[in-house]
Amino acid sequence: MMRPNEQESSFPITPGANRNESSPVQENRFSSPSHVIPCLDDDHEVPSHQSSVLRQSLRPIILKFEELTYSIKSQTGKGNYWFGSQEPKPNRFILNGVSGIVKPGELLAMLGPSGSGKTTLVTALAGRLQGKLTGTVSYNGTPFTSSVKRKTGFVTQDDVLYPHLTVMETLTYTALLRLPKKLTRKEKIEQAETVVSDLGLTRCCNSVIGGGLIRGISGGERKRVSIGQEMLVNPSLLLLDEPTSGLDSTTAARIVATLRSLARGGRTVVTTIHQPSSRLYRMFDKVLVLSEGSPIYSGDSGRVIEYFGSIGFQPGSSFVNPADFVLDLANGITSDTKQYDQVEINGRLDRLEEQNSVKQSLISSYKKNLYPSLKEEVSRTFPQDQTVTGSRKTSLTNRWPTSWWMQFSVLLKRGLKERSHESFSGLRICMVMSVSLLSGLLWWHSRVSHIQDQVGLLFFFSIFWGFFPLFNAIFTFPQERPMLIKERSSGIYRLSSYYIARTVGDLPMELILPTIFVTITYWMGGLKPSLSTFLMTLMIVLYNVLVAQGVGLALGAILMDAKKAATFSSVLMLVFLLAGGYYIEHIPGFIAWLKYISFSHYCYKLLVGVQYTWDEVYECGLGLHCSVMDYEGIKNLKIGNMMWDVLALALMLLLYRVLAYLALRNL
Numbered sequence: 001m002m003r004p005n006e007q008e009s010s011f012p013i014t015p016g017a018n019r020n021e022s023s024p025v026q027e028n029r030f031s032s033p034s035h036v037i038p039c040l041d042d043d044h045e046v047p048s049h050q051s052s053v054l055r056q057s058l059r060p061i062i063l064k065f066e067e068l069t070y071s072i073k074s075q076t077g078k079g080n081y082w083f084g085s086q087e088p089k090p091n092r093f094i095l096n097g098v099s100g101i102v103k104p105g106e107l108l109a110m111l112g113p114s115g116s117g118k119t120t121l122v123t124a125l126a127g128r129l130q131g132k133l134t135g136t137v138s139y140n141g142t143p144f145t146s147s148v149k150r151k152t153g154f155v156t157q158d159d160v161l162y163p164h165l166t167v168m169e170t171l172t173y174t175a176l177l178r179l180p181k182k183l184t185r186k187e188k189i190e191q192a193e194t195v196v197s198d199l200g201l202t203r204c205c206n207s208v209i210g211g212g213l214i215r216g217i218s219g220g221e222r223k224r225v226s227i228g229q230e231m232l233v234n235p236s237l238l239l240l241d242e243p244t245s246g247l248d249s250t251t252a253a254r255i256v257a258t259l260r261s262l263a264r265g266g267r268t269v270v271t272t273i274h275q276p277s278s279r280l281y282r283m284f285d286k287v288l289v290l291s292e293g294s295p296i297y298s299g300d301s302g303r304v305i306e307y308f309g310s311i312g313f314q315p316g317s318s319f320v321n322p323a324d325f326v327l328d329l330a331n332g333i334t335s336d337t338k339q340y341d342q343v344e345i346n347g348r349l350d351r352l353e354e355q356n357s358v359k360q361s362l363i364s365s366y367k368k369n370l371y372p373s374l375k376e377e378v379s380r381t382f383p384q385d386q387t388v389t390g391s392r393k394t395s396l397t398n399r400w401p402t403s404w405w406m407q408f409s410v411l412l413k414r415g416l417k418e419r420s421h422e423s424f425s426g427l428r429i430c431m432v433m434s435v436s437l438l439s440g441l442l443w444w445h446s447r448v449s450h451i452q453d454q455v456g457l458l459f460f461f462s463i464f465w466g467f468f469p470l471f472n473a474i475f476t477f478p479q480e481r482p483m484l485i486k487e488r489s490s491g492i493y494r495l496s497s498y499y500i501a502r503t504v505g506d507l508p509m510e511l512i513l514p515t516i517f518v519t520i521t522y523w524m525g526g527l528k529p530s531l532s533t534f535l536m537t538l539m540i541v542l543y544n545v546l547v548a549q550g551v552g553l554a555l556g557a558i559l560m561d562a563k564k565a566a567t568f569s570s571v572l573m574l575v576f577l578l579a580g581g582y583y584i585e586h587i588p589g590f591i592a593w594l595k596y597i598s599f600s601h602y603c604y605k606l607l608v609g610v611q612y613t614w615d616e617v618y619e620c621g622l623g624l625h626c627s628v629m630d631y632e633g634i635k636n637l638k639i640g641n642m643m644w645d646v647l648a649l650a651l652m653l654l655l656y657r658v659l660a661y662l663a664l665r666n667l
């Protein structure tokens with residue numbers, strides 16, 4: 001069997017390994033969309049003085065947590081939704097009196113069966129748990145401030161990465177956003193390259209991350225990219241939630257070996273882990289074992305068997321994996337417990353009772369034997385702690401690592417790169433071209449004498465360019481939500497810089513497509529052959545697109561569920577379609593107000609207003625000429641001063657975008 005130190009040496013974690021000094025980083029090469037970063041071979045020899053993310057931590061952090069308790073309202077209270085609950089719903093304890101201390105240089109593993117509260121605990125330690133947490137968490141004796149936040153790295157269980165960016169691009173954009181402004185762009189890019197080589201990602205640095213249906217790098221590589229994103233800032237405290245889940249044992253061992261090396265560099269490392277093999281287990285310095293939210297062991301990893309033996313729980317054989325042994329115990333299964341397949345159905349209840357009594361006995365033993373000394377150790381270190389309880393408050397004097405403009409420009413470039421495939425997708429262009437050509441043919445050279453057809457075409461402009469951008473926009477924030485939460489929780493950028501970069505990034509394609517459409521359909525459809533009228537028609541359609549996009553963004557941000565937002569916007573657009581004034585000319589007064597909240601109505605009014613002049617006539621009967629403005633469908637629109645319609649749209653443009661922004665603030 002491989003010993004832990006042998007395992008460690010097998011992983012390419014030598015500080016600065018694989019970097020080549022003769023390959024200077026050019027400052028502009030990243031900004032060029034076409035460049036390919038010249039990733040180096042894993043075999044390159046590197047001078048030992050090269051910088052590395054595995055260098056010493058600059059500001060070691062002692063992490064302490066005492067009596068952490070977290071509960072949620074149980075869903076099983078009596079009564080029902082409509083008539084209300086007669087009894088208050090009981091609280092369900094997810095964490096129950098969990099304490100511990102982790103010092104710089106130590107690697108703590110949290111073990112426990114599925115649902116025992118590991119993720120909840122590590123999220124609480126990362127200062128990101130929403131809800132009612134009581135107890136104390138302190139970092140070098142201080143609460144979770146923005147300065148601690150910047151020194152903390154948190155790797156969540158699910159890797160939140162952009163699938164279309166390459167490994168190098170992912171880490172470079174993160175470096176540009178997260179590293180402080182005092183570093184030059186070149187230095188930040190160098191740092192990203194160091195992470196790539198230190199984490200053994202050199203061979204795949206130009207491969208896309210992938211995900212969903214896109215084939216990309218492997219699960220282990222994705223996990224290392226996630227760890228690398230946190231390593232860029234050289235965190236003093238690194239927290240990870242199941243970094244090895246779903247990986248083969250060799251890759252898992254490599255990741256844990258990396259964590260151990262990071263800890264040895266003076267960092268405090270805490271990780272949850274599901275079912276470590278014995279070679280993985282031996283790499284941990286300390287373990288904390290949870291059973292249904294309560295601790296049953298906390299201390300040196302090497303003393304687990306001895307401790308449980310001392311309280312009467314011996315492993316079945318002397319070659320048992322300590323992790324399997326403690327996980328069985330956390331489930332209430334001892335070596336005396338009968339095998340499942342030997343137990344008859346009738347025996348199930350007895351078995352559950354037996355397991356519960358084992359768990360209770362382990363929890364009591366922990367309180368009696370381990371907790372007093374742990375409590376003493378915790379209170380001995382930094383006795384002057386400023387405690388921080390459930391109502392943790394993060395300092396509002398947040399200083400961002402980079403300037404607003406830097407954040408904006410990096411987020412804009414990253415967004416354009418990530419979404420270039422969908423923004424400039426041939427499918428979308430094809431669809432718009434086909435619809436415009438088909439409409440152009442259907443309305444082929446329509447004349448003013450066929451006024452109803454022409455007005456119909458203008459109405460189609462307003463509705464199609466309301467629906468299309470609205471439906472595209474509703475997916476924006478629900479899709480971006482995990483990334484936004486991850487990056488905002490790390491305090492990387494302001495919401496305003498993200499929001500503006502995201503909406504500006506979508507503009508080119510949002511505006512190019514309607515421009516193509518109007519240009520084709522306007523001239524084929526036989527609308528007024530005047531350049532100024534064409535340009536005004538185009539401006540109005542683009543204006544409408546911006547408002548519709550704002551409505552879509554607001555709906556997506558408020559509901560944060562693409563399915564719900566799509567259903568809601570279908571109903572909304574149907575209402576706008578019917579209330580717009582084209583299909584129904586005599587809408588009853590009590591519901592006629594609907595058109596005033598419809599942006600399509602204002603757009604339609606403006607389109608008709610610029611297409612026809614007051615002195616224009618059409619042939620309304622044999623040899624009879626009527627004023628266009630007296631045509632029933634146009635008369636009902638009550639075209640007057642068009643400035644009011646422009647203002648109404650401007651108000652909507654602003655209102656919906658502000659609404660979207662405010663909804664995102666509450667994420």
Ligand SMILES: Nc1ncnc2c1ncn2[C@@H]1O[C@H](COP(=O)(O)OP(=O)(O)OP(=O)(O)O)[C@@H](O)[C@H]1O
Nearest residue numbers: 072094112113114115116117118119120121272274
């Ligand atoms: N917000 C919540 N609402 C409802 N239940 C919750 C919530 N948060 C946690 N839980 C429940 O708390 C328990 C502990 O969850 P947690 O994710 O911390 O467990 P875990 O040990 O990390 O599990 P796993 O190993 O399967 O990831 C689970 O039963 C989970 O369903």
